[in-house]
Amino acid sequence: MKMNEALSIKIDACFSPHLYPVYKDQESIVVIIDILRATSAICTAFEHGAHKVIPVATVAEARDYKEKGFKVGAERDGIMVDGFDFGNSPFSYMGDQVKDQTIVITTTNGTQAVEAAKEAYKVVIGSFINITALCDWLIAEKRPVLLLCSGWKNKFNLEDALFAGAVTEALTQKTEQFKCGDACLALKYLYQMAKQDPVKFLKHSSHKERLAKLNLKKDIKYCLTPDLSSIIPVLENGALVRLPVKSYLESAS
Numbered sequence: 679m680k681m682n683e684a685l686s687i688k689i690d691a692c693f694s695p696h697l698y699p700v701y702k703d704q705e706s707i708v709v710i711i712d713i714l715r716a717t718s719a720i721c722t723a724f725e726h727g728a729h730k731v732i733p734v735a736t737v738a739e740a741r742d743y744k745e746k747g748f749k750v751g752a753e754r755d756g757i758m759v760d761g762f763d764f765g766n767s768p769f770s771y772m773g774d775q776v777k778d779q780t781i782v783i784t785t786t787n788g789t790q791a792v793e794a795a796k797e798a799y800k801v802v803i804g805s806f807i808n809i810t811a812l813c814d815w816l817i818a819e820k821r822p823v824l825l826l827c828s829g830w831k832n833k834f835n836l837e838d839a840l841f842a843g844a845v846t847e848a849l850t851q852k853t854e855q856f857k858c859g860d861a862c863l864a865l866k867y868l869y870q871m872a873k874q875d876p877v878k879f880l881k882h883s884s885h886k887e888r889l890a891k892l893n894l895k896k897d898i899k900y901c902l903t904p905d906l907s908s909i910i911p912v913l914e915n916g917a918l919v920r921l922p923v924k925s926y927l928e929s930a931s
């Protein structure tokens with residue numbers, strides 16, 4: 679399906695993987711969002727040369743991969759699970775650790791969202807780190823978009839909502855082709871209140887406080903930094919790979 683007229687392409691936001699069945703359809707590109715920190719970590723791994731990232735929902739699946747010799751990241755409740763190679767800090771997914779590697783990852787919320795949406799028309803990974811490349815590509819695709827917030831244990835969270843609002847604002851500012859559902863319209867207004875100082879806006883958010891207690895302020899700052907990468911990870915046959923540069927450039931032109 680390709681659509682061209684103004685305000686003809688649907689964009690909406692879903693506040694948690696639990697709500698995904700209510701929003702899902704056969705047409706939409708689903709953008710997985712877990713700003714603190716899974717989708718930021720995944721984008722970082724690709725920016726630092728990772729070949730593939732295999733997202734899995736359970737620690738048991740992650741362990742199976744570990745036993746087969748893969749490098750595996752596993753996080754639950756913000757903490758690295760014992761016996762794995764990485765937790766969920768984007769700073770672990772840098773340099774030689776990830777270059778040219780296939781990495782497996784399981785996290786409390788982000789990889790659950792990927793699991794929920796895996797049958798969608800297309801699943802891509804969004805973070806502030808790749809926001810401009812992602813938005814430019816979404817505009818060029820001319821497809822309905824569903825912004826799937828991973829939330830926290832199926833509840834709403836502020837940082838994923840903020841990013842969904844930022845994407846909605848960028849898409850609706852750059853083109854008139856998108857018609858917003860109420861959820862993403864609400865998040866666009868939220869982002870407009872927050873955008874002068876997103877870090878301050880998130881000051882009392884539950885997950886920011888949770889990570890700050892774990893001494894992860896550096897991670898928070900990094901995950902809110904825009905445009906450190908122009909790579910868009912896309913799900914193909916159960917693994918995240920880079921969206922081919924050629925198809926991105928062709929659709930952008």
Ligand code: 3SL
Pocket residue numbers: 712713714715716717753755756757766785786787788789828889
């Ligand atoms: O739930 C997730 O996917 C994580 O991003 C949570 S945490 O940032 O590692 O606590």
